[in-house]
Amino acid sequence: MSKILYGLYDMMNIAAFRLNQDDQFELITLSPTWLKHFTPVGTNKGSIVHLDGIFPFLDCFVAEAFEVWEAQTETPHRSGPWVDFTPEGEEFPLEATAVCIDGECVLVIQDLGEEYYTEASRLQTFRDQALEKERLEIAITEQTQQIRRREEEIAMTLLAASGHRDHETAEHVRRIGLYAEALAKELGWDLEKAADLRIAAAMHDIGKIGIPDSILLKPGKLTQEEFEIMKGHPAIGADMLNKTRIPLLNMAAQVSLCHHERWDGTGYPKGLKGEEIPIEARITTIVDVYDALVHKRVYKKASSEQAALKLMAQMVGKHFDPALFQLFVKNLPKMQRIRQAYSEPTRRTTISA
Amino acid sequence: MSDVNNKVNAVLQKKICMLGAFSVGKSSLVTRYVESIFGDKYHTTVGVKISKKELTVEEQEVKLIIWDLAGQDDLTRLRTSYLRGTSGYILVCDGTRPFSLKVALNMHKEAREYSGDISFVLIINKFDLQSSTDWELDQEQLSALEASGIEVLYTSAKTGDGVDEVFQKLTKKMLQEHNVLENT
Known part of the structure; x- marks a missing residue:
């Protein structure tokens, strides 16, 4: 892989891993600050990292990633966001991407940071509105039922x-x-x-x-x-x-x-x-x-x-x-x-x- | 020492998923269970939040990896691949929102299609509001679900009532399913 790409990875605060011949993940970028919270001391470029033990989420995603790597597709496959907690309880919103670059199987993990919270805020607004709509619908249904009960009472009185x-x-x-x-x-x-x-x-x-x-x-x-x-x-x-x-x-x-x-x-x-x-x-x-x-x-x-x-x-x-x-x-x-x-x-x- | 005893002594790791509509209290239940705290304000979940909690069920130590999946709505559908490797799931609905029961049952169907017949429980959350006029669930429908073999439990993430019991019960079911514990 090109030095430019490595340089870009280092600048973007992401961790990229290459799947080596022993099916182990080798860190191919500098270890970003957020990764240090999860990995053993001394983990850095060239280290073998046991990702499945560190991020349980990847247990699930790596199976999907293997499909991408086996198909040798260059289209990145994203995991969708997940939030993991450090042993100290600090939360990190992360996302993994599986991609094939120059025949190499690469897994990139990114700290979504603000991007995640912006998306959460957008979704929160949407859901607050949806909740309000649901509450109104319940109220309308109750009132309709009340009207209906009255209509039935009138009908039964006539009867x-x-x-x-x-x-x-x-x-x-x-x-x-x-x-x-x-x-x-x-x-x-x-x-x-x-x-x-x-x-x-x-x-x-x-x-x-x-x-x-x-x-x-x-x-x-x-x-x-x-x-x-x-x-x-x-x-x-x-x-x-x-x-x-x-x-x-x-x-x-x-x-x-x-x-x-x-x-x-x-x-x-x-x-x-x-x-x-x-x-x-x-x-x-x-x-x-x-x-x-x-x-x-x-x-x-x-x-x-x-x-x-x-x-x-x-x-x-x-x-x-x-x-x-x-x-x-x-x-x-x-x-x-x-x-x-x-x-x-x-x-x-x-x-x- | 027998094989059974060996199994009982080792710490088992089990993945479980929280499923349900948005704003039914999935994250609050997890926070209540893992950290024993509750916040009144609704914070939506995007993607998946992963928490861990160790517990003991009949002398068997278990480490639960709890996948709190984003609630389902018009913008967010269940990504069934998140269920890969899960040993059980908790279907959560909100006793004040009848629609949330419908969503939970639909997700149950999807989960069944993907994961097969694995352990699960259905919980009706916000039980602290049960005596208020906001409580909307149809008791007859719940009774019918129970009659069909679905275990329905009641919780309040706010007061903590029933929360530990749900995770204990699901874990016990999962262990029984994998023959770690005797079926009782």
Whole structure:
């Protein structure tokens, strides 16, 4: 190697080592001041230095360096900075570079000094800002959750008010929401949207609040005229819920309006067909029919699950979205767990949908 | 003297790595453990800081070479080659920052891919803030991790609580893994 290069090494306060034939590192520069803190007294140009014992970091880097030397590449390979401590506790930011010069394997170690602290300061600023951003995000998430809890409370209050007039139980509406949420999760919806559907689906019959008691609570079969009035409940519900800018209630309005629509277009109020019917409503329709069939009502006995599923299977393609029904059947164990956890009228236990 | 006794008498040197997001307290934990001090101010780590500490686990003397790796963020990714030769690692997350758990688990995955099935522990640091409103970790998620076999420990670099125990526990695991100690 040229004398100029050696001279440069000496001036730059770096230590350069040549890998000799015995795979030992020979110091080929003067020993810089910082190196003296780590090496035995008397170490200087020409000394063999056991680097791996002095700098544990090099245990790792030398393996990479050998790849560079074996490839005879002249492109320097840098280790990235590391900080080592002298036995007295003084810290030194160092960096090693492996390079092949004139066929010789050279390892250069440099005290990064101020360069390191400048970089640390730059990174510190970046990270302080990132921490602040993270704190703000946590605060926003908490506030969003708080708003969401309030929205849910409002929705559940509305639901309770409508439930006082109907024979549907609180457990029924809760189950509808949980079944729907479970299916939404299976469809890969994000958790927030699936949670919205839990509330929105539960509110599907809220429009019944606008139906006269004489019709809503009539024990026998409805006349054609009464049925026409009853058919107004989806639109009443949608009208009630559409007057806000709350996404949860807007979704509930869609569900309310369309939960009596049918896949084949024979439903009401609009006669929508197939995917014209919002998916939230298509899901609700399936779980509502299932829950109604397998539970006892004042006007009917509970069907067995097998009988209910047989009947529902006949409604696929007419009443129900075939793909969603398939998903529903696939997830029947989840539906059964929800049924058990929220059975009527026993105490419920907590489950995760 | 038996081989086992010989092994127990020699001082073993083990490399361990501290992994985690930035500002979770990796360097503070090392400083607390090695020097028994704590500074409240956050000082970012660039590259790697290497510290050494000797300890005794069940009569076996061990010299730990602790590689405190720079925390991961958008500018700094884990340089997996730093894991070369490591016998174990400590995944650190901050109990007040849920995102740091996600980062720790991602780094765990990367470490596993590079180093295989070596000893590790997951620690939730800043436990002194556990009763404050700042504590944000999802207990259910932690329970699920424990149920999956991940050992979760709680530390406070500030008070020193749990710090020595973490290094003791990891060292014991590493020694057991290398059959220096009997598995208990």
